[in-house]
Amino acid sequence: MHSFLYNRKVRDTLIQLVFFAVICFGITYLALNAATNMRDAGLTSGFDFLFQRAGYDISYSLIHYDPKTSTHLMAWAAGMVNTVAFAVVAILLTTVLALCLAIMRLSQNFLLSKVSLCLVEYVRNVPILVHISVWYTLSLMLPSVRQAFNFGDVSFLSNRGLSIPSVEWNYGLLASLVFAALWIVLCFWAKKESLQLDDVLSLCC
Numbered sequence: 001m002h003s004f005l006y007n008r009k010v011r012d013t014l015i016q017l018v019f020f021a022v023i024c025f026g027i028t029y030l031a032l033n034a035a036t037n038m039r040d041a042g043l044t045s046g047f048d049f050l051f052q053r054a055g056y057d058i059s060y061s062l063i064h065y066d067p068k069t070s071t072h073l074m075a076w077a078a079g080m081v082n083t084v085a086f087a088v089v090a091i092l093l094t095t096v097l098a099l100c101l102a103i104m105r106l107s108q109n110f111l112l113s114k115v116s117l118c119l120v121e122y123v124r125n126v127p128i129l130v131h132i133s134v135w136y137t138l139s140l141m142l143p144s145v146r147q148a149f150n151f152g153d154v155s156f157l158s159n160r161g162l163s164i165p166s167v168e169w170n171y172g173l174l175a176s177l178v179f180a181a182l183w184i185v186l187c188f189w190a191k192k193e194s195l196q197l198d199d200v201l202s203l204c205c
Contacts, residue, residue, distance in 0.1 A: 001019050014072050020021050041093070049072055050072045050073040051071050051073060052072060053068070053070070054065055054067055054072050055068075056075070058075060058078055058079070060082065061078040062081050062082060062085055063078055063084065065078045092108075092179075095176055096181070099182060100185060101114075101120060105117060139159055140159055141159075142157060142158055142159040143159065144158060144159060145158045146161075148163075
């Protein structure tokens with residue numbers, strides 16, 4: 001028995017079993033405690049709430065959503081569609097911006113080249129968390145809604161964001177216009193700077 005307990009493999013196995021038992025006990029205790037508290041508060045677990053009436057409004061939705069009749073599941077679907085749509089638009093716009101910056105970087109114009117260099121190096125070398133902190137701090141420095149900056153009674157800038165008139169547009173038409181503008185700009189600058197298209201694309205990648 002003495003040699004059995006002093007066996008390294010046996011000790012390691014026993015330690016792992018004890019550690020696993022402690023973890024299982026902790027998880028069981030937390031689950032039972034949560035179940036008791038939820039029962040006392042009259043709450044239920046599961047996904048039944050998804051089919052209950054939402055009752056809250058969504059300011060912008062690409063699919064039909066009515067807070068009086070739609071469920072939480074429809075609210076989730078509206079949020080997912082909004083996220084995917086805005087992600088596609090952001091990808092298109094950033095692609096255009098990246099190609100324009102790449103063309104500017106290859107330009108012989110000193111100002112265009114250096115502006116592109118500063119923008120690219122700033123975005124690439126500063127962590128995203130710092131970007132979030134800086135822009136969030138700057139947004140807090142903006143005036144309140146009542147003292148918002150007024151741009152011709154059309155747009156308003158405050159600590160709640162930039163308010164602009166809503167525009168009705170088609171995503172397919174926007175994508176076509178973006179790619180057409182990108183192609184015109186790309187051809188113009190490539191011809192002016194005597195660049196090959198492969199050089200521009202390799203710089204972007």
